[in-house]
């Protein structure tokens with residue numbers, strides 16, 4: 001299991017240092033939650049801020065766009081150093097145009113599915129993406145409870161990818177910790193986002209190691 005700490009739970013007065021701390025703690029990806037106060041009822045940060053923290057780690061910057069019009073901002077996030085950009089299948093931008101734009105910039109792309117959205121909504125795009133992110137909480141805030149009833153969506157996606165022979169990573173995001181990460185792994189999750197479970201731990205390195213051990 002790859003572990004992607006969600007920086008949403010970090011101390012933003014020390015954003016760069018927090019990224020460095022997660023890098024040293026053994027994070028595989030840096031998960032950056034971008035919210036616009038419109039697609040979700042919360043506002044975080046955008047590409048100008050991300051650009052300043054990019055140099056604090058060489059790890060994969062996994063940018064989760066919770067914004068209504070991702071297509072308008074793809075160039076900005078690519079310029080700021082995104083390695084993977086995921087955006088919601090429920091957004092207002094044209095999905096194919098947005099995926100094509102990300103690909104044209106040589107960046108990996110993915111689609112995100114909210115809890116109430118059927119996973120089949122992303123099936124038409126599976127041959128164009130590098131990753132699918134299944135939300136296991138309603139997007140907008142860290143620290144919510146994991147929705148175990150989202151795991152059948154992961155299994156269905158895993159089965160569809162196998163059936164079509166596609167190499168697409170499955171990421172899960174929201175409420176993941178030691179008590180449920182094994183169930184995520186068993187359902188077919190490759191990358192687990194963890195905000196609270198890593199940042200609220202006394203020893204983030206031990207927390208990341210434990211999450212990996214549970215799945216190994």
Ligand code: DX5
Pocket residue numbers: 006008009031033064137138139140141142143144173174175176193194195196197
């Ligand atoms: C929620 C974000 C998540 C969240 C994860 O909208 O996409 O990445 O911050 O945090 P925890 O692990 O605390 O649920």
Ligand code: ZN
Pocket residue numbers: 006031032033064173193
């Ligand atoms: Zn996220």
